[in-house]
Amino acid sequence: MIKRIDGxxxxxxxxxxxxxxxxxxxxxxxxxxxxxxxxxxxxxAAVYTTNLVKGAPLLVTKxxxxxxxxxxxxxxxxxANTCNADGALVAEKMSAMAAEALGIRADDVVVxxxxxxxxxxxxxxxxxxxxxxxxxLSREGGSDAAEGIMTTDVAKKEIAVEFEIGxxxxxxxxxxxxxGMIHPNMATMLVFMTTDVAISAEMLQKALSSDxxxxxxxxxxxxxxxxxxxxxxxxxxxxxxxxxxEEGADFDTFMKALNTLNVYLCRAIAxxxxxxxxxxxxxxxxxxxxxxxxxxxxxxxCSSLLKAAMFGADANWGRVLCAIGYSGxxxxxxxxxxxxxxxxxxxxxxxxxxxxxxxxxxxKEILLESEIEIVVSLGNxxxxxxxxxxxxxxxxxxxxxxxxx
Amino acid sequence: MIKRIDGxxxxxxxxxxxxxxxxxxxxxxxxxxxxxxxxxxxxxAAVYTTNLVKGAPLLVTKxxxxxxxxxxxxxxxxxANTCNADGALVAEKMSAMAAEALGIRADDVVVxxxxxxxxxxxxxxxxxxxxxxxxxLSREGGSDAAEGIMTTDVAKKEIAVEFEIGxxxxxxxxxxxxxGMIHPNMATMLVFMTTDVAISAEMLQKALSSDxxxxxxxxxxxxxxxxxxxxxxxxxxxxxxxxxxEEGADFDTFMKALNTLNVYLCRAIAxxxxxxxxxxxxxxxxxxxxxxxxxxxxxxxCSSLLKAAMFGADANWGRVLCAIGYSGxxxxxxxxxxxxxxxxxxxxxxxxxxxxxxxxxxxKEILLESEIEIVVSLGNxxxxxxxxxxxxxxxxxxxxxxxxx
Numbered sequence: 032m033i034k035r036i037d038g039x040x041x042x043x044x045x046x047x048x049x050x051x052x053x054x055x056x057x058x059x060x061x062x063x064x065x066x067x068x069x070x071x072x073x074x075x076a077a078v079y080t081t082n083l084v085k086g087a088p089l090l091v092t093k094x095x096x097x098x099x100x101x102x103x104x105x106x107x108x109x110x111a112n113t114c115n116a117d118g119a120l121v122a123e124k125m126s127a128m129a130a131e132a133l134g135i136r137a138d139d140v141v142v143x144x145x146x147x148x149x150x151x152x153x154x155x156x157x158x159x160x161x162x163x164x165x166x167x168l169s170r171e172g173g174s175d176a177a178e179g180i181m182t183t184d185v186a187k188k189e190i191a192v193e194f195e196i197g198x199x200x201x202x203x204x205x206x207x208x209x210x211g212m213i214h215p216n217m218a219t220m221l222v223f224m225t226t227d228v229a230i231s232a233e234m235l236q237k238a239l240s241s242d243x244x245x246x247x248x249x250x251x252x253x254x255x256x257x258x259x260x261x262x263x264x265x266x267x268x269x270x271x272x273x274x275x276x277e278e279g280a281d282f283d284t285f286m287k288a289l290n291t292l293n294v295y296l297c298r299a300i301a302x303x304x305x306x307x308x309x310x311x312x313x314x315x316x317x318x319x320x321x322x323x324x325x326x327x328x329x330x331x332x333c334s335s336l337l338k339a340a341m342f343g344a345d346a347n348w349g350r351v352l353c354a355i356g357y358s359g360x361x362x363x364x365x366x367x368x369x370x371x372x373x374x375x376x377x378x379x380x381x382x383x384x385x386x387x388x389x390x391x392x393x394x395k396e397i398l399l400e401s402e403i404e405i406v407v408s409l410g411n412x413x414x415x416x417x418x419x420x421x422x423x424x425x426x427x428x429x430x431x432x433x434x435x436x
Numbered sequence: 437m438i439k440r441i442d443g444x445x446x447x448x449x450x451x452x453x454x455x456x457x458x459x460x461x462x463x464x465x466x467x468x469x470x471x472x473x474x475x476x477x478x479x480x481a482a483v484y485t486t487n488l489v490k491g492a493p494l495l496v497t498k499x500x501x502x503x504x505x506x507x508x509x510x511x512x513x514x515x516a517n518t519c520n521a522d523g524a525l526v527a528e529k530m531s532a533m534a535a536e537a538l539g540i541r542a543d544d545v546v547v548x549x550x551x552x553x554x555x556x557x558x559x560x561x562x563x564x565x566x567x568x569x570x571x572x573l574s575r576e577g578g579s580d581a582a583e584g585i586m587t588t589d590v591a592k593k594e595i596a597v598e599f600e601i602g603x604x605x606x607x608x609x610x611x612x613x614x615x616g617m618i619h620p621n622m623a624t625m626l627v628f629m630t631t632d633v634a635i636s637a638e639m640l641q642k643a644l645s646s647d648x649x650x651x652x653x654x655x656x657x658x659x660x661x662x663x664x665x666x667x668x669x670x671x672x673x674x675x676x677x678x679x680x681x682e683e684g685a686d687f688d689t690f691m692k693a694l695n696t697l698n699v700y701l702c703r704a705i706a707x708x709x710x711x712x713x714x715x716x717x718x719x720x721x722x723x724x725x726x727x728x729x730x731x732x733x734x735x736x737x738c739s740s741l742l743k744a745a746m747f748g749a750d751a752n753w754g755r756v757l758c759a760i761g762y763s764g765x766x767x768x769x770x771x772x773x774x775x776x777x778x779x780x781x782x783x784x785x786x787x788x789x790x791x792x793x794x795x796x797x798x799x800k801e802i803l804l805e806s807e808i809e810i811v812v813s814l815g816n817x818x819x820x821x822x823x824x825x826x827x828x829x830x831x832x833x834x835x836x837x838x839x840x841x
Contacts, residue, residue: 084761148754149791256762335658343837349553356489357661386554432748
């Protein structure tokens with residue numbers, strides 16, 4: 032059983048965190064740097080953006096956790112440290128400063144940055160911030176860390192769960208940064224997870240790589256795959272369970288806990304997409320296989336036209352059919368059913384690829400809610416998938432029409 | 437030499453056109469049906485959407501011009517006649533009514549519809565409109581036809597050119613409907629072209645299929661590939677040139693004329709994208725081949741983030757790099773140069789994949805213009821391509837948040 036508990040990255044034993052304002056951002060009321068620290072070395076796993084343009088911190092992190100271990104995370108917001116000639120040097124230096132201040136190995140640091148691309152990241156504020164972060168590290172610092180990594184995010188995203196493995200109570204927690212340039216591919220925006228489960232680095236990577244295909248890789252805010260997407264998980268083993276080194280019941284439990292966290296964070300990221308007023312979830316069933324269902328779900332959730340219609344609470348289901356049609360998936364368009372669902376009810380709008388009469392009033396009532404499900408049945412198989420997104424609003428345009436200034 | 441002349445689909449000899457309000461739309465001031473007629477049978481070619489969900493009119497048109505000939509076009513706006521159980525019947529009936537009124541063969545009619553998906557298209561207004569259209573047919577009716585096919589388009593799109601083949605003066609003209617749900621793939625939005633050139637149906641199709649890969653397939657307004665995209669060209673041979681039946685100088689001249697028309701219509705469609713305030717053109721050079729250049733250009737032009745930045749006249753070039761990186765093209769990201777260009781000048785913002793210092797003031801001045809070029813050099817080959825798009829604005833959201841009502 033996976034039980035939701037309070038907290039975030041400090042819910043697991045032995046993890047401390049902090050977040051402060053150091054000056055990367057001019058706005059002094061906004062925390063812009065975060066740290067997560069484990070009292071002992073932890074196994075580490077990560078997945079990264081597939082964008083050919085990769086943020087310098089990702090390359091450094093990849094090198095650091097190549098041995099399967101890490102002990103701390105340092106992450107700033109406000110500047111992505113990407114497309115800068117000195118990017119790798121700056122990321123190494125940021126990482127080395129954190130390691131020195133914490134008294135840990137230089138290559139046990141996960142380093143990350145998020146914000147504007149192509150502006151040199153100054154080291155001075157980071158050098159000032161690190162001692163503050165170390166001083167502020169505490170069991171209560173998870174929320175501060177969650178704040179420190181936010182950019183245009185409006186809501187802080189954190190979650191923690193409790194479960195049992197090998198008779199031991201285990202914990203897992205995570206924080207995420209989403210909002211814009213979100214269309215993860217094989218990896219995702221910034222997500223940091225911690226757990227006190229004892230699990231080998233190999234199995235930890237296996238769990239993470241498998242789960243993200245159904246979770247983070249199924250989100251799209253705006254179709255733009257960021258240069259700095261990264262999900263990492265640190266597992267410090269302090270729960271005392273027998274180390275998970277192979278598949279089996281314990282690994283399954285771990286996977287369930289991980290999936291609980293990730294689905295929560297996915298929904299939180301989608302709901303807090305730049306300018307979003309609604310969380311959209313496209314649930315596809317009846318596909319010939321899971322891959323087909325995923326392709327269809329993601330195509331629907333990415334349609335600018337559908338996203339704008341959802342903003343206007345307009346049951347314009349033709350745009351759903353259109354997005355299914357151009358998705359590239361092998362689908363019998365004459366067998367497609369579509370309905371819209373929210374806590375106000377469900378309404379069928381299309382059956383066997385053609386419209387059915389429905390109450391526009393009822394549809395409006397359903398679509399005025401803040402969480403909408405677009406339910407698609409393809410009618411010819413057992414493949415299922417969900418994709419997560421948000422509506423397209425005036426505020427998305429506003430935020431991105433003038434992001435740098 | 438391809439000379440631009442006044443006019444549209446009636447510039448070529450023997451073509452008449454008209455456009456009227458028939459009642460598919462409620463707004464009586466908006467023309468909602470158009471007709472183009474050739475005094476003799478013409479060879480015909482067309483390309484269609486690759487969306488699996490195809491508008492019923494496309495299927496009927498495909499059948500009608502399978503023999504390589506057509507003599508008239510009938511097209512309504514306000515309703516796409518797509519995803520309707522009786523769609524094919526309605527399109528056949530619409531086509532038959534036009535043929536009867538014109539006294540031509542039933543299978544010599546190109547039929548098209550554009551507008552809302554999934555609402556039955558009533559035949560009554562069409563039946564009323566067709567006699568009006570036939571009566572209004574004239575050499576001056578091209579503009580009315582251009583108006584009759586508009587949906588959320590703000591500007592009428594028509595163009596004509598004059599050129600010489602085999603010592604005969606030839607003409608070619610076209611009209612287009614674009615605006616939203618525009619991301620053509622192998623075919624495009626609605627474009628109707630006419631020419632008095634004598635050309636075999638086979639060579640006509642070859643010319644069209646080849647040209648659209650560089651023109652209409654390189655436009656994106658919103659990433660949504662419509663269910664009703666179609667480009668057709670009718671060639672009635674009335675210029676009296678020796679019929680073009682193979683490649684050679686005459687075919688090359690024809691291709692040049694076709695390309696002139698299509699580039700013009702592409703730019704007109706992109707500039708009049710839903711809500712657009714700016715035409716964007718991404719010009720890519722230095723790619724290892726043309727396909728790579730096209731992939732990169734289209735990825736940049738499709739980025740919601742870049743489109744919003746252009747709306748805000750914000751030189752946020754990191755978003756260009758990001759879009760190049762996730763395009764899937766084989767590119768050395770450390771060799772990429774980017775500059776922004778308009779009639780106010782050109783400014784280099786990124787060299788060898790990293791930012792260079794530039795005047796924000798000058799960049800703003802350049803980006804405040806209504807036609808912007810995003811110039812990308814990949815630095816390692818001879819491949820070139822251009823893609824056409826527009827900015828993402830409040831009005832795009834407004835138009836699509838409440839399109840049906």
